[in-house]
Amino acid sequence: MYLGAASCISFQDSFGNENPWNSLVALTQETQLVQPDYKEFVASAALRRMSTVLKMGAAGGKSCLAQAELENADAITVGTGLGCVRDTLKFLKAVYEDGEGALSPTAFIQSTHNSIAGQLALMLGNHGYNMTHVQGALSLGYALSDAELLIGEGDAQTVLIGAVDEKTDELVALLSKLSETVDYQMPAIGEGGAFFLASKEKLNSSIAKMVELSLVSKTTANADLVLSNTNEGFNYAQYSGEHFTSIGFGLFMALKAFDIGKVDNAQVSFNNPSRILVHHKLLGQEMSIVLEKI
């Protein structure tokens, strides 16, 4: 399976940036998501109702397709660890504050995990395979696996793959309290949306081949460059913040590393890597992806 066109909204200047490796900024308490002008992707009337996760899904998916110079993909698979957090909490709050009274359905409608992929299908007029995997830190891994199966089966030539998770102040407060109860050292929480175009055949936009996908461990395959959320390589989570699909940022940076070839700055240096290992380990789950430059 080939991967190429990629778009990523993150804490870094990554969206539409040809060389995000040269503008990495350390996270601080004040770091915010660097968001594009969503009006380029979504009508402003619709934007007002949309949570960050839905906006990232719309802009990420659309811009990824545009980079691949495709009108549409045969299938969409999205991985998300917590889905539509903002709307879920909003609706829960309304349920309890109003004592299960008469409620507006908007937040409920937008709370379902599949509303990210569903909304994208709606905006793109995409009638193809539409899937959402929710498996903690393996969510993107299973979305990739699903795409690989579809392509292997001949059910799709192109698959738009997403990795999206949002944070809210309330979520961070809840995760922090939850972490205290289990004595867990909570990392800095991030958020982001990354989209990738996978294809059976090599396209003009293709950059690498996914040669290995492990959903259980860190593969032992050799690699010229290791991107990990641990210190077993370049620690991408220090720049994306940690969340269930932070490996989406890692995979995006890997594809950019192939594209750019050489980087030598204060944070990292590499020279024309031909194999990159992208690794994520969080809360008892571990996955890795091996990419080979084409």
Added chain:
Amino acid sequence: MEIAVTGIGAISAIGNDVQENLRSLVTKETGISKAKLLGSKLTETHLFGEVKLSNEKLRAGLNWKDAAVSRTTLLSAWAMKEAIEQSGIKIDDQVGLVSSTSVGGMDRSEGFFEPYYTEQDFANVFMLGTHDCGTCTKQAAEHFGITAYATTISTACSSAANAIAVGARLLRQGKLKRVIVGGTDALCRFTANGFNSLMILDSEWCKPFSANRAGLNLGEAAAYLVLESKEDAEARGTEIHGLVTGWANTNDAYHQTASSPDGNGAFMAMTQALEKAGLKSSDISYINAHGTGTQNNDQSESIAIHRVFGAQKPPISSTKAFTGHTLAAAGAIEAVYSILALKENKLFPNLNYQDPIEDNDWQPQLEVESAEVKHVLSNSFGFGGNNSTVIFSKA
């Protein structure tokens, strides 16, 4: 490769195992009634398809030690256990789990959210440890020792149908030798109030495909199938309950929640599943419809069925008036009923039907009837425009 079903397990409002479910289907006994376990204000005004076992009984039956577990997970483990035991498979690194749920451990999380939102009380925050969908599947997988592959599909009410298709694909691509597929959802206040806010809950028994239908009843359930290649199943001499022969997943791309008036997504799902199975529409012996009882679904699904089957429609019924709409589990519980139809050569009735929908030239199957059932088509449609169809065939 032909995909064989070698184990089935189910728990729903009409029974704690497959046999109990079958008995209720053939005696036309609904499980939808006043809810006793769901602590929601809506239980005063609405009926629910509640599983009769409490969490304590589920835990005891499963010998589940850890108190940190949601009802969603307990229901799933309960049904998985039945399916695994029936299939006789050993869990090894060639076995995977493709589960599905819409809101995961929400039922347990609500034990935190209520005091938190009413009194800013954080005391039960530990209950959020089982909140996310992935944790539900991870816990169930760990309970049975499944380590190779365990994912959760969350495509609203089409989830379990999609889990079946992913399982079939995993086998055909040689990624796994055996895969347990299905779905689970426990009733919770979040979902009950959500559907109530959409004003699509019938306060009486739901009436699928009836002109005077007034909405759906919510239910809870879990159901799982053990899938393996027919060749492997035959080699180990285990009983094959049916084959999974066709599947399709399409998107209506019409509206975030409503189905299109011409039933496009549903039409494409049924057509593509028939194509995958290499069957003509006239080969289908019985349709287990999505048939929720809402104005929108039943109208749109009727049009789509008419577009696929024309005047020659096989018997059609929705079994949701037995179980309620069990959301992510619906595709799995109805897969079990489809396989029972194949095994028992029986058509299951559509309860509470009164008058035909205007423009429908058919009425649903109203009685339990013996018939030769060779191929069953099962529909599962959901929010987000997700439409899926699975076809089961006699072994």
